[in-house]
Amino acid sequence: MPPGRSGGLSEEAVRRAAGTALRGTSEARRQRRLTAGTVAALQAAGFVRHFVPRRWGGGEGTFGEVFDASVAVGEGCASAAWCAVLWAAHGRFAALLPEEGQREIWGEGPDVRIAAVLKPSGSASRLPGGWLLQGEWEPASSVDHAHWVLLAAPEADGPGRPARVFAVPRSLVSVRDTWKATGLLATGGSTVVLDAAVVPDGRSVSLATLLGGAGAGAGTALRSRCHTAPAHLAGGLMFCAPAVGAARRALTVWIRWAGATAPDGVRPLDRPSVRERLARSSAEIEAAELMLRTAAGRADTEAITAEAIAANRRDAAVAADWLATAVDRLFRTGGTHLLDSEGELHRHWTDVLTIASHGALRLEAAAEAYAGALGTGGAGDA
Incomplete structure (x- = not known):
């Protein structure tokens, strides 16, 4: 892969990617994976390199930028926006690998697409200088278009079996087509299977470190904010971005229907009940977007505290x-x-309903974390 130009997301290229994704939606849904043209357009827009460290030619961009770009693509195709935002997020995670692992992934350029399954599965056994990794993981969105895959697995022999994340070349895993979801049909979230492979230490990091960000420990002073932020500070708002775009477009389509004259000569929008539904839904969509933009600003600029993380999960x-x-x-x-x-x-x-059902967006867990951050969620609290 030839070295790419440095920089982050391009507004004009994002618009082109959104148009390409929209035109390819029907074929992508039939094939249950993005078209090659959409993948190329999303990469050209800068999603893949957005959080890649600058020393590898990446953008080290902001959460606000990737949120806005994903919303724009989501208006045309939520599946494309979902894959795009995950490629960005997974590049952020890979930036927490040891230096030698990063060099393997990005040594020839930053436009390396990375799929991931961070729910621990399979097993990892310690070997001299590395790990023997094997198992099955699902769902791995956009794995068909990936160059690398990040896979989480528990340590087979470690006390308490802590989980680690391993970077594995896509060529080493087989893919079983198991993606039958109701929504996000074109994301291709299939099952990946790894019979057995030795992963060197340089391509492994503890799951706790990956989720916690590089906010503690030696050498983090030179890291960008996108790499020091914990996963929960920004993960939810990035997952929501495709849903914001899809909801915007759904409202546009619905307004076109409601404003058209029916065969009986009456517009649906002339009925008070329909106008009320328009008012409620449009306000909720706008309010959700505004709240998420505030959360993105918090993730990009405010102090990283338990309260800030919990507030973003809640929002x-x-x-x-x-x-x-x-x-x-x-x-x-x-x-x-x-x-x-x-x-x-x-x-x-x-x-939208499929995205809202994602585990990272469940209100019960977010509410528990928020109450706990305020000091009101413990068993001993009155």
């Missing part, structure tokens, strides 16, 4: 709920042609 979970509620209301109000499973509103509805 992402609540925003996902608002988006799902708003789009579901629109969907249930639409005419029969809007409920067509091949229609655009149906696509955005299933995509």
Whole structure:
């Protein structure tokens, strides 16, 4: 892979990628993976290199930038936006590998697509200078287009079996097509299988370090904010970005229907109940986006504290709920042609609800963390 130019996301290239993704949506949904043209356009826009360290030609960009770009792509195709934001996020995680591992991945340029499954599975056994890794992991979004895969596995012999993350070349894993989700059909979140492979120490890091960011320990003073931030500070808002874009587009499609004159000469929007649903859903979508932009600013610039992390987890979970509620209301109000499973509103509805169901966006866990950060969640609190 030839070295790429340095820099982050390009606004003009993001617009082109959004258009390419929109045009490729039908084929991508049929194939249940992004088209080659969409993958190339997303890479050209700078998603893949966005959080890659500058010394490897990356952008070390901000969470706000990748949020905005993912929202823009999500208006055309939430699956494309989902893969794009994950490629960015996984580059951020790979930046926490030891130097030799980073060199293996980015030594020839920053545009290296990385898939990941961070829910521990399989097993890792200690060997001199490395680990014997084997198992199955799912779902690995966009693995068909990946060059590398990050896989989490428990240490087979470690006290308490702590989990580690291993960077494995895509060529070493086989892929089993198991992605049958209702939404995000084109993300290709299949199962990856690794019979057995030796992974050197330079391509491994503890899961706790990866999730905690590089905020502690020697040498972190020279790291960018995107690498010191814990995963929970920004993960939820990035997951929500494709849903914001899809919800925006769902509202546009619905307004077009509601404002058109029906065969009986009456517009749906002339009914008070329909106007009320428009007001509620549009306000919820705008409020969710504003809250997430505030969370992105917190992730990019404010002090990293337990309270800030918990607030961002709370806001992402609540925003996902608002988006799902708003789009579901629109969907249930639409005419029969809007409920067509091949229609655009149906696509955005299933995509938003699928994103909102992600484990990282569950309100119960976020609420527990938020209460705990305020000192009100412990068993001994009154």
